[in-house]
Amino acid sequence: MSDIKELTKLIKSLEDQLVVCMRCGMCQSVCPLFEQTGREADVARGKLALLDGLMQEMFEDPEGVYARLNKCLLCGSCAANCPSGVSVLEIFMKARVILTGFMGLSPAKKLILRGMLARPDLFDTLAEWGARFQNIFTRPVNNVVGTSCARVVSPLIKDRHFKNLAEKPFHKIQPSLDTQPGKSGIRAGFYVGCLLDKIFPHIAQAVVDVLNYHQVGIYMPEKQACCGIPAVSSGDMQTFNKLLFHNLECFSPDKFDYLVTACATCTSTIKEVWPMMADREHKNLIKKISDKTMDINDFLVSVIKVNPENQAPEKNRIPITYHDPCHLKKSLKVAAQPRALIKANSRYELKEMLDSDWCCGMGGSFNLQYYDISSKIGNRKRDNIVSTGCKTVATGCPACMLQISDMLSKNRDQIAVRHPIEIYLESLKL
Ligand code: SF4
Ligand code: SF4
Structure with missing residues (x-):
C-alpha cells in the first residue's frame, strides 16, 4: 500500500479535475465500449460520476470501483470529443494509481509487472526461451496474416490467433547504434519498444533502413526498457518509475535532435504519460525528452519532408x-x-x-x-x-x-x- 499522504494529495488533484465534467453525455456516441454494452457505467460520464465519490466508495467497495474503472480501453475517444476538455485519461490513470495504492496489486499482476517487466534483462531472457520452445505449443493457422494458434486451448490464450515471438529479437540483431548524420544534418534517437523488439523486429529494421536512406544519424542505446504503459495503466507506480528512470538514463536528450518510435502507444506514453506522472525531480528532463519525441511517420513527413x-x-x-x-x-x-x-x-x-x-x-x-x-x-x-x-x-x-x-x-x-x-x-x- 502507498503512503496515505501521497494518496490524499492525488485524490485532491483528481477532485479538482472532476468538476470540469458537465455530464453532457457526448462521450457516449464515441465510446467503443458503450456501443457494445450500452451501459452508462462503462462510458466516461458514468466512470467520472463514480469517481466523484471516490473517497467514500473506496472504503465501501474498493474492488467494485476498481473493476468498473478497469473496464476501459483507455482509447481516449471520449477525451478527444469532450466539449469541456476533461482530461479523462489522466483522471482514469491517476484513479487506478490511487486504488492500487489503497488495495495493493493482485499476485498475478505483481508477478508480471514487478517480477518480469521491471527487470529488462529477465524479460528478454524469458522472451528468448519462449521463442525457442513456442513451436511445441503453437501451430501456424494463416500464412498471409502470419498467425498461429495454441495446440491445446488454455484459459489465458482461449481461441486467439496470435503472432509468434520473433526467432531473434531486434536487440540481438542490432544491439546498439551510434551513427553521425549525413546530408540531413539530423540525429534521431530510436526508442524500439517491446513489441517491435520481440515480435516485429523487421519493422524496427525498416525504421533503421529508412533513417539510413535519408542520412539521418541514429542513436540507439543498448538495454532499453518498456515505456511503462502496462504498469501505469495497472496503477503500479513502483514499476512505472523503475522503467521510466531506466529509460531516462538510456536517452540523454543531448544525444539526439528527435526521439522517434514506430509504436503509437510508446510515442503517446513518452509524450503524454511520462510528463503527466513525472515527479518534481525529473520533470525538466522528461519535458526535454517528450518535446523531442515523434512518431516515425510524423518525423518523415514533417521533418524529412517526404512528399x-x-x-x-x-x-x-x-x-x-x-x-x-x-x-x-x-x-x-x-x-x-x-x-x-x-x-x-x-x-x-x-x-x-x-x-x-x-x-x-x-x-x-x-x-x-x-x-x-x-x-x-x-x-x-x-x-x-x-x-x-x-x-x-x-x-x-x-x-x-x-x-x-x-x-x-x-x-x-x-x-x-x-x-x-x-x-x-x-x-x-x-
Ligand atoms: S466527459 Fe466530457 S463529454 Fe463526457 S459527460 Fe463529461 S463533459 Fe460531457
Ligand atoms: S477511454 Fe475509450 S473505452 Fe474508456 S470510456 Fe473513454 S471512449 Fe470509452
Whole structure:
C-alpha cells in the first residue's frame, strides 16, 4: 500500500479535475465500449460520476470501483470529443494509481509487472526461451496474416490467433547504434519498444533502413526498457518509475535532435504519460525528452519532408487500407502522415475504410480481461477492413497490428497486416 499522504494529495488533484465534467453525455456516441454494452457505467460520464465519490466508495467497495474503472480501453475517444476538455485519461490513470495504492496489486499482476517487466534483462531472457520452445505449443493457422494458434486451448490464450515471438529479437540483431548524420544534418534517437523488439523486429529494421536512406544519424542505446504503459495503466507506480528512470538514463536528450518510435502507444506514453506522472525531480528532463519525441511517420513527413505528390501511380495497384490507432490520431493528431508514406509507394492504392479511427478493441490488458467485448469491437473493425476489398491493411501501432491480425485470421481472411514504414521502405527499393 502507498503512503496515505501521497494518496490524499492525488485524490485532491483528481477532485479538482472532476468538476470540469458537465455530464453532457457526448462521450457516449464515441465510446467503443458503450456501443457494445450500452451501459452508462462503462462510458466516461458514468466512470467520472463514480469517481466523484471516490473517497467514500473506496472504503465501501474498493474492488467494485476498481473493476468498473478497469473496464476501459483507455482509447481516449471520449477525451478527444469532450466539449469541456476533461482530461479523462489522466483522471482514469491517476484513479487506478490511487486504488492500487489503497488495495495493493493482485499476485498475478505483481508477478508480471514487478517480477518480469521491471527487470529488462529477465524479460528478454524469458522472451528468448519462449521463442525457442513456442513451436511445441503453437501451430501456424494463416500464412498471409502470419498467425498461429495454441495446440491445446488454455484459459489465458482461449481461441486467439496470435503472432509468434520473433526467432531473434531486434536487440540481438542490432544491439546498439551510434551513427553521425549525413546530408540531413539530423540525429534521431530510436526508442524500439517491446513489441517491435520481440515480435516485429523487421519493422524496427525498416525504421533503421529508412533513417539510413535519408542520412539521418541514429542513436540507439543498448538495454532499453518498456515505456511503462502496462504498469501505469495497472496503477503500479513502483514499476512505472523503475522503467521510466531506466529509460531516462538510456536517452540523454543531448544525444539526439528527435526521439522517434514506430509504436503509437510508446510515442503517446513518452509524450503524454511520462510528463503527466513525472515527479518534481525529473520533470525538466522528461519535458526535454517528450518535446523531442515523434512518431516515425510524423518525423518523415514533417521533418524529412517526404512528399508523395511526386509518385506516378502504377497500373494494377495493390488495394491497401489504413487503420488509425487511437494513440496516434486521438492523442497525437497524427493521421495524414502515415497515409502520405503509403501514397509514396506507387504500387499501392489507398482505399479508406469506414470509421478508420474507430478503436480496434485492443486496449492492452483490456484484451486479456475482456476478450469477448474486445473481439466484438475488433470484428467491427475487421468488417470495415474487408469491405474495402483491400489485400493489405496498414497501421502505425504494433498493438493494433496484433488485434487486427487476430480478427482477420479467425475469419480466415487473406489480408496482410503491415506498418506504413514497411510500405514506404519498399518504395525506396523500387
Ligand atoms: S466527459 Fe466530457 S463529454 Fe463526457 S459527460 Fe463529461 S463533459 Fe460531457
Ligand atoms: S477511454 Fe475509450 S473505452 Fe474508456 S470510456 Fe473513454 S471512449 Fe470509452
